[in-house]
Structures are given as C-alpha cells and as structure tokens.
Amino acid sequence: MHNLAGFMIARASLGNPWCFLPDNYIPSWDERIQVMEEHMQRMIASKGEQRACLEIRKHFVHYLHGFDGVREYRKRLASLTSLHEAEIILAELKKIPQTTHSTP
Numbered sequence: 001m002h003n004l005a006g007f008m009i010a011r012a013s014l015g016n017p018w019c020f021l022p023d024n025y026i027p028s029w030d031e032r033i034q035v036m037e038e039h040m041q042r043m044i045a046s047k048g049e050q051r052a053c054l055e056i057r058k059h060f061v062h063y064l065h066g067f068d069g070v071r072e073y074r075k076r077l078a079s080l081t082s083l084h085e086a087e088i089i090l091a092e093l094k095k096i097p098q099t100t101h102s103t104p
Helices: 004-013 029-047 049-063 071-077 083-095
Strands: none
Touching (some): 029 049, 029 083, 049 083, 071 083
16 A cells, blocks of 8 residues: 555545645635535536536535535435536525534
8 A cells, every 4th residue: 555645635635625725724605515516517517417417426425524404415415416406405505504514
C-alpha cells in the first residue's frame, strides 16, 4: 500500500471541495446548495442526464453528510432518477433554515 496520501486527500474532498481553500473555509448553507446545483449541471453536460443522475447520488449524499435534520433529503437524493427530481429536492433544501454540522 503506497501513496495513500493522495487517496486520503481525494476522500476528504468528497462533498467538501472547499477543503483546498486556506483558513478552514466553511461555506454557508446556501453556497453548499448552489455548488450542488452547479455540480449536477456540469455532470449532465458531460455525461447526459441519466448517467449524471446515477453518479451524482453519492456526491449529494457527501455534500450533506454530518448535517442535522437532512436525513430524509439524503435518502431522496441517494435514489434520484431525474434532473427535475433533483431540482425539487434542492429547492426544498434551500427553504429549510441553515442547519448545523454535527460532526467535526
């Protein structure tokens, strides 16, 4: 087992692309949702809607990992099948009060 540092860096960035910014930057709840929307759009542009919906599921789950009160949203995002469905769920997430991260 060699070069595990690269693996650990990649793992840390799942759902947290901000980990590469200085000073332990913590995005706002709105910024997190906006990045999730952008991520979805970019995946659709590069892979098509059907494939993107399958592949984005794990990323969406990671974006919301450790936040209080989002379990049902994570479940729904983990099984989404269309852009329309993702847009509905993300719109609902925008409406909930900014949640707190429950894990360090």
